[in-house]
Ligand SMILES: [Fe+2]
């Protein structure tokens with residue numbers, strides 16, 4: 064009979080979080096590529112930056128699972144959603160962050176009740192980071208709602224300016 068791991072519940076929660084982080088990383092990377100293609104410079108960079116932050120969560124969570132002597136289930140929890148409107152994309156990022164925050168708060172509380180203080184703190188720290196992501200996405204969503212076409216036009220201007228600058232450098 065396989066020996067039971069006293070941290071199994073923490074390991075299951077960590078694996079669930081791992082799946083969410085993998086899917087979120089890919090979702091944001093997808094937004095990065097489509098926004099870059101559309102010439103929305105700032106949004107494309109933002110998506111890339113936050114995608115990398117989520118990827119670092121993957122690494123961090125996997126390391127914790129291994130430390131607890133669990134198995135790492137390195138699989139996405141959902142397939143990338145092919146949304147391509149800026150407003151719809153930002154709405155999706157806000158709801159993803161909010162649901163991750165809710166989950167991590169709950170997991171943090173449960174791990175604390177089971178005396179796994181390190182995993183408890185890890186979920187707490189990640190939740191704080193997801194709140195910062197949510198704050199950033201909310202600001203962009205609000206800008207998009209308030210300024211719409213103007214907001215997008217400004218991004219395209221910034222993009223053209225950068226293209227002009229870099230082609231000048233190459234001359
Ligand atoms: Fe994350």
Ligand SMILES: [Fe+2]
Nearest residue numbers: 160192193196
């Ligand atoms: Fe996040």
